[in-house]
Amino acid sequence: MKIGIVCYPTFGGSGVVATELGKALAANGHEIHFITYRQPARLDFFSENLYYHEVAVSQYPLFDFLPYESALASKLVDVVRFEKLDLIHVHYAIPHASAAFMAKQILLTTYGINIPVVTTLHGTDITLVGKDKSFSPVVTFSINQSDGVTAVSQNLKDETLRYFDISRDIKVITNFIDLDRFSNRDRSHFKKAIAPGNERILVHTSNFRKVKNTEDVIRIFKKVHDVIPSKLLMVGDGPERRNAEELSRELDVCMDVRFLGKQDAVEEILSVSDLFLMPSSSESFGLAALEAMACRVPVVSSNTGGLPELNENGVTGFLSNVGDVDDMAKNAIYILEDADRLEKFKEAALNHAKKFQLSNIMPLYEQYYREVIDQT
Ligand code: GMT
Known part of the structure; x- marks a missing residue:
């Protein structure tokens, strides 16, 4: 599959999970395109299946706040069209899920491309930031408009259903660990x-x-x-x-x-x-x-x-x-x-x-991507 991954490129948990998942999928033969404003922290090596597309937001004197969401949506349109992606997977709802929704609409109405979007909820995008009234209508809408939604724990799924008016199913796929890297070494x-x-x-x-x-x-x-x-x-x-x-x-x-x-x-x-x-x-x-x-x-x-x-x-x-x-x-x-x-x-x-090792969890994402692609 050709998958676009959108995430925060920092050391934060959601960015780490997104990057490690992308690396593992690439190692398993998929073509992975990271779309974000900076090279993800743990993407510091070359692999033939890994691509990185930087979202640059132009400065303009009128902008007190840079319109990152619009720049991300535009970049997604470009990458989906020219790299011929099969699916976009966004990590952390705000603002990635709504940017993906906008890109999806543009691709459909202008180019006749129906790109499936999977949103993974990580935590503070729901429990702290998402609940905030200034974001909640957009969070609710973009979760409902995603073609697939996953949450990193049962509790996060329950919280999402409790606090937002969600009409679609949420699949729990827990976080994972790469035991080759995280293991006890004699130090x-x-x-x-x-x-x-x-x-x-x-x-x-x-x-x-x-x-x-x-x-x-x-x-x-x-x-x-x-x-x-x-x-x-x-x-x-x-x-x-x-x-x-x-x-x-x-x-x-x-x-x-x-x-x-x-x-x-x-x-x-x-x-x-x-x-x-x-x-x-x-x-x-x-x-x-x-x-x-x-x-x-x-x-x-x-x-x-x-x-x-x-x-x-x-x-x-x-x-x-x-x-x-x-x-x-x-x-x-x-x-x-x-x-x-x-x-x-x-x-x-x-x-x-x-029980949470990468080799157990990554196939769950692969299977879910296939289901979402088939249904879109
Ligand atoms: O709180 C953090 O450390 C960062 C934050 C994020 O989204 O980048 O972490 C959240 O996502 C992680 C990866 O799924 C989870 O392991 C953390 O529990 C979660 N943090 C909170 O819910 C506070």
Whole structure:
């Protein structure tokens, strides 16, 4: 198949999923065209089946806000016509689904081409941004107008149906993990450098947005640190980083917390870690937690959104109510205080992650594309 993929080209979860899916489909013989405003972060190599089309938006003195959606729709028209695409797959509804709808209408009315559009809902496009009144009519309309819609968890599907007036079916295709990349590697030299006294290593990776509750990560760590010699690695960057840094100083744990900023080789850091913390207030799936589990790292998380579908309570880690720092700290200590118990949780985390491996999930997308193409 010739597939156009539209996504955010950043390190955000939806962009990562879109890029990894495109790479895997290309490796499986499909021709993949990424259409976005910048080369996707993880698309940094050459493959004969991968193409990249940049959406450039011209500056004009009248524009206070650049009309990206129109530029994207125009680019989609161009790429579908000249690369003869079979299907467009957009990741993150806003503004990609409505741009795809516009492109579809132009292609149909002007060129007689009926291009199928699949929209994948990722989370904040529904739970935070999409619900906002300034977007919801467009989100509802463009979901209903898509030829196929997928959601990355059952919970996200349920939320979408609860908050929007959706008349079409939504298929759940969960996020996935590439176990060739995310696996536990022996990095004992790195571990020794970080935890010279053989302390336990806790880790958090995110984009440090409010929804990630990064200050709760520090609060949980403080309670763990009071009873177990430990270190905390904070990976990523974003608006809440400064507050988390300040709190780690206030709580007097800053000497054992390292803010590492954005990192490409997250799997290296996860490989030396003992426990992943994800106290988010909203999380449709929790890809970062799956990456940790694939590297044999159990997860202490909140029970919001799709997290209970990923983190098996008492098996791969524990779930607590959002904001219940005491419970999360208690669970973290329970896992970390006993070496045999920790080993059991690590093994269970990896075993569960295997269910989400790329080779299980990619065929579901291929099959869905075929169904949508046949029905359009
Ligand atoms: O919140 C993020 O980390 C970014 C955001 C995105 O759309 O780029 O992530 C959402 O999509 C990811 C991939 O499907 C999910 O794993 C995340 O759970 C989801 N984030 C939220 O729901 C807050």
